[in-house]
Amino acid sequence: MPCGSTRKQIDKWLPDVRQSLSVEMSQHLSKCELCQQYAQNHLLADNLKSIGRPEIPVALQQRIIANAHSQKNKPSLNGYWIKFGAAAMLVMTISLSFMMNDSARQIAMVAQVLSNIELEVGEVQSTKIRLSSPQSIKQAAMTVKLPTHLAISGYDGIKQLNWLTNLKRGNNLMVLPIQLLEPLDGIIQVEVEHQGVKKSFIINVRALEPTINTPETI
Amino acid sequence: MALNRALTYIGDAQNNRITKMTSDPFSLLFSPHIPMLYRMAYQWTLNGDDAEDLVQELASKMINKVDQLKSIEQLRPWLVKVMYRIFVDRYRRRKNSPVVFENNLDDQQIINNSLITDNHDPEAKLHSSNLKNTLIAELKKIEPNPAAALFLFEVEGYTLAEIADIQGISEGTVKSRIFRAKRNLKKIISLGTFWDVRS
Numbered sequence: 283m284p285c286g287s288t289r290k291q292i293d294k295w296l297p298d299v300r301q302s303l304s305v306e307m308s309q310h311l312s313k314c315e316l317c318q319q320y321a322q323n324h325l326l327a328d329n330l331k332s333i334g335r336p337e338i339p340v341a342l343q344q345r346i347i348a349n350a351h352s353q354k355n356k357p358s359l360n361g362y363w364i365k366f367g368a369a370a371m372l373v374m375t376i377s378l379s380f381m382m383n384d385s386a387r388q389i390a391m392v393a394q395v396l397s398n399i400e401l402e403v404g405e406v407q408s409t410k411i412r413l414s415s416p417q418s419i420k421q422a423a424m425t426v427k428l429p430t431h432l433a434i435s436g437y438d439g440i441k442q443l444n445w446l447t448n449l450k451r452g453n454n455l456m457v458l459p460i461q462l463l464e465p466l467d468g469i470i471q472v473e474v475e476h477q478g479v480k481k482s483f484i485i486n487v488r489a490l491e492p493t494i495n496t497p498e499t500i
Numbered sequence: 501m502a503l504n505r506a507l508t509y510i511g512d513a514q515n516n517r518i519t520k521m522t523s524d525p526f527s528l529l530f531s532p533h534i535p536m537l538y539r540m541a542y543q544w545t546l547n548g549d550d551a552e553d554l555v556q557e558l559a560s561k562m563i564n565k566v567d568q569l570k571s572i573e574q575l576r577p578w579l580v581k582v583m584y585r586i587f588v589d590r591y592r593r594r595k596n597s598p599v600v601f602e603n604n605l606d607d608q609q610i611i612n613n614s615l616i617t618d619n620h621d622p623e624a625k626l627h628s629s630n631l632k633n634t635l636i637a638e639l640k641k642i643e644p645n646p647a648a649a650l651f652l653f654e655v656e657g658y659t660l661a662e663i664a665d666i667q668g669i670s671e672g673t674v675k676s677r678i679f680r681a682k683r684n685l686k687k688i689i690s691l692g693t694f695w696d697v698r699s
Contacts, residue, residue: 325689326682327654329635334543334655339552343534346552347527350559418553448593451549 283310288317292324391415391474393483400488401462406435411456411472411485419449424456425473431464432487449474458485465489529569530562533579540580543651544587544644546636554590558583581666584648591644634688642684646677650685653678 283306291307311317392414399409426443428434436459437443460470470485534555541551558579562569572578639647645667652658652666653674660671667674 322686322689323682326635326685329632329689330651330654332632333546333636333639334651335539336542336548336551338535338538339548342538342552342555343531346534346556346559347524347531349556350526350530350563351524353560354563418549448590450553 283307285310285314285317288314289320292317292321391481393472393481395485398488399460399485400490401460402490402492403462403465406459406461409458409460409485411458411483413449413454413456413474415449415451415454418451419474419476421446421476422449423473423475425471425475426458427471427473429468429470431462431466432468432470433461433463435459435461460487462487462489465492525570526563526566529566529575530559530579533576534559536576537579537583540651540656541583541587543655544584544648546640554583554587557586557590561586577662577666584666587644587648631689635685638685638688642681646681649674649677650681 288307288310291304311321392412394412394414395409399407401407424443424445424447426434428441430441434440434443456472458470462468467489468487470487472483472485474481474483537555537558538551541554542548545551545554561582562579569575649663649667652663653660658666660674663674664671669677
């Protein structure tokens with residue numbers, strides 16, 4: 283089978299119809315490196331096209347436009363009555379934002395420590411905390427507060443860490459490399475704050491008795 | 501009769517709202533590009549929610565720049581370029597954050613599926629309908645810039661010069677990014693023994 287005919291057949295492949303490969307074509311491909319590469323490129327391009335053309339979610343356009351409108355900055359207006367109207371609008375907006383904040387306060391974020399934190403002095407344990415959020419939160423202010431006898435590895439001497447992050451809808455995993463400095467139990471406080479709404483979580487750390495290596499008896 | 505009047509009123513109100521939405525200059529300018537932008541955002545993020553978030557962030561930034569949008573001749577590539585900047589910013593923020601983002605269930609399923617098919621038998625891999633999922637899992641391991649360049653080139657049909665303009669790099673770098681991404685993905689599509697079985 284010549285290269286030209288093989289490549290014409292390769293061009294007819296569909297992403298999920300690999301079985302259509304004929305015996306002649308298989309024999310040719312087993313010998314011809316250039317056609318092998320051609321087939322490989324074709325298969326890759328085919329699959330990338332299939333991956334890269336997702337179904338468009340229902341009412342996506344309306345949702346995007348409506349959300350964008352809700353975040354639009356209103357231009358300033360002039361004139362006495364217009365000013366009066368603007369003031370009235372401002373009062374309404376403030377009331378609305380309070381209402382929205384109130385509704386946000388009701389949004390539950392669940393935190394779950396994925397492993398027991400039991401440490402010996404000097405030991406570092408990567409602690410995984412899962413934050414489950416029912417909605418994506420942009421620029422959430424995260425705070426981690428530590429007692430004096432605990433540390434985050436790599437942040438020596440720092441007892442409070444603050445940073446901004448975007449939390450996605452669903453599960454977010456926070457990994458804290460916790461180190462025990464003294465043989466005492468302790469509590470780490472984690473806070474997530476967004477638009478004045480706070481959520482606090484507590485992580486319990488248990489200090490373990492140091493293991494003593496006794497010499498083996500003969 | 502009253503019910504009919506009420507239904508007519510509701511119909512009018514809905515029509516008015518739709519007319520208002522469609523006659524709004526931002527909607528007229530931006531809305532036609534949303535499916536294309538979502539598709540590209542999906543290619544870069546490989547996640548539906550993230551893709552929608554990305555388009556939403558772009559729309560929220562653009563709604564205050566309607567005059568600027570009106571003055572742009574080639575709006576489509578311009579929007580893609582701005583969205584790419586947002587995507588890169590988001591990626592950097594995420595990378596620098598101590599919060600590691602866990603895979604969604606869908607992604608996890610994809611990875612699990614890929615592990616099932618990730619054996620040393622290329623023929624089994626190829627015959628499996630999970631090839632697409634395996635590719636997605638592998639795409640997620642590639643740095644986002646080369647993966648985005650690959651999609652822009654292979655799926656969207658952008659030229660190297662256009663991709664260079666979007667990504668703000670030289671054509672040579674685009675070429676090497678695409679080459680690297682392809683090389684990694686081709687390892688999965690190793691056709692080696694495929695024809696041996698059938699010959």
